[in-house]
Amino acid sequence: MPSPWDSIRDDFPALHQSVNGKPLVYLDNAATTQKPRAVIDALSRFYQTDNANVHRGLHALSMRATDAYEGARSRIARFIHAAEPEEILFTRGTTESINLVAGSWGAAKLKPGDAILLTEMEHHSNLVPWQLIAQKTGARLRYLPVTGDEGLLDLSQLDRLLTPEVKLFAFTHVSNTLATINPVAELCARAKKVGAVTLVDAAQSIGHMPVDVQKIGCDFLAFSGHKMAAGTGIGVLYGRKELLDSMPPWQGGGGMIANVDFFATTYKPSPERFEAGTPNFADAYALGIACDYLDGLGRLEIQRHDGGLAAQAYRRLAELPGIRLIGPPGERGGLVCFALNDVHAHDVVTFADEDGIAMRGGHHCNQPLMKRLGLTSTVRASFYVYNTAAEIDVLVASLRRIIKFFGGA
C-alpha cells in the first residue's frame, strides 16, 4: 500500500522554489510550517462556496459556514481527546489563548499572597502575560530552573517551589529553543496535589506528536494553527468545561451574549462566552482539515520523523569546530539550536540564506533563558514532515563554509 509519506513534498507547493538560485531548504518550522495543498484548497474552497458569517444567519450559506466552524471544533476536540467540543475555544493563536487564561481566570482568581509557577524555558508568550497579571493582582512569580545546556527542568526543585501558594503552574510541552520534551503528565499530577491549575503551552508539540489532554491531565492547553500546517491567525485554547464555565468573559462583543440591556448583560456559556466578535471561521475550518492531514501521516510517525532528523542534525553539528549545542543530547523535539564561537547567529543566517536555507537566528523569544545560559543569540534549525536527511547535508556543508569564511583561514 502506498504511504502518504512517499510523495509528501509534493503536498507542499511552497517547497518547490529556488532561493538565491538554490533549492529552498526550509528549516524554520518552529516559527511557522508550510501548508499542504489540502489546507490551501480547503481555505480557497470555503471562500468560494460557503462563505457567510456564522451563528447568526438563518440562510443556507450561514448554516453551511456554521456547520464548517462547529465541525472544526469537534474535529479539534477529537484531535486532542477533549471530553467535548465545548472545551475548545478558537483564538488567534497560542499567545492569545494564554492571555485569555491570564486575563479571565487569572484576573478573577489570583490575589496577593498567591504564586504563579513558570519555568525558565518559557517562551515570552507564556511569561509576559503572567507578569502583567501578577502586577495587577499582587500574585508573585516563581520559576522552575533549567539544568544548563542539557536543557532539562530541574525537578529536584519542584517540591520547594510547588507549594500550596501556587495557584497556577504553566509550562511548555516542548521548548522552542532547547527542544526538551517536558514530562507534562508528571508536572500536572504534581500540581494537582497542591491544588494548582495547570496550563500547557503546546505550540511546539501539537503538530509534531500525539497530544492527549486526558493523558496529560492539564486544565488548559494552548496552541496555534500555523505551526501545525494550518493558516495564521487561528489557534485554540482547550479548557476543562467546569473551569471555563466558572470564568468571567474576557472580551465583550457580539456572539458572546445571552441578553444585553443598556446597563447589564448576561453571557452565553463557553465556548461562545469567550468568542466575542466574528471569529476566524474560515481558518478554523482549515485547521480541522490540517488535523485530518496530520492524522493521515500518523502523529507517532511524525514524532519519529521530526525527532529523528533533529537527533541526526545534533550529532552531525556536534562534529563542527567551535560549535555549542544546547538542549538534551538524547530524545528531543524536532529542532536544534546552536551557537558558533566566532560567528554571530545573524551572520550565520544571512550566509545560510545564500545557500537557500531558511533558519532563524536570535533569542527566539526566550531572552531570560538565553541570559541564564550566557548566550545572546543562537541559530535554530527546525524540522517538519517534509524535511529530509539530504537537507541536513546541505546545512552542514553551508555551516562549514561559514566557519571557514569567518575563521579567516
Added chain:
Amino acid sequence: MSSDLTELYQQVILDHNRRPRNKGRLPTANRVAHGDNPTCGDQCHVYLRMEGDRIADVSFEGSGCAISQASASLMTTQIKGKTAAEAEELYRRFHDIVTSGKEPEEISDLAAFAGVHAFPARIKCATLGWHAALNALKGDDSQATTETHVD
C-alpha cells in the same frame, strides 16, 4: 558566494569584527548612551569623553552580528577627535552610504558599508552604534532603540 554577500562582508568589516577597535568601558567617560535592537537582541553601549565640543575619547561595548560590531568599531575610529557637528555630518554620510549603496567620492573606510544597502534588514545593524553615539553627544542617556529611530 554571491557578489552581494562579498560586498556585505568586506575585509574592512571582517577585520573590525575580528579585532574591534576601542572596545570596552571607558573609565574617563563623561557621556554614555545605550542602543539596542529588540528584534535581534543586538546591544551597544557608547562611552564618550568630551572636552568642550570635541570628542577626546570614545569606546563601545556590545554584542551583535559582524555588521553591528564592525560598524560600532569603525564609528569610534571615525569620530575620535571630531566635534559634535563633524560627527553628525559623518553619520549623515554613513547613513547615505548604507541606504543608497552609493560609495562616497573621497576614500573612506565607511564605504565598506555600501554593501549593506542590498540587505535592508541589516541597515539597523549598521546604524546601531551610530545612533547610540549621537544620543551620547546630545547628552541624551535614554536608550536608543531601533524601534524609535528611522533609517
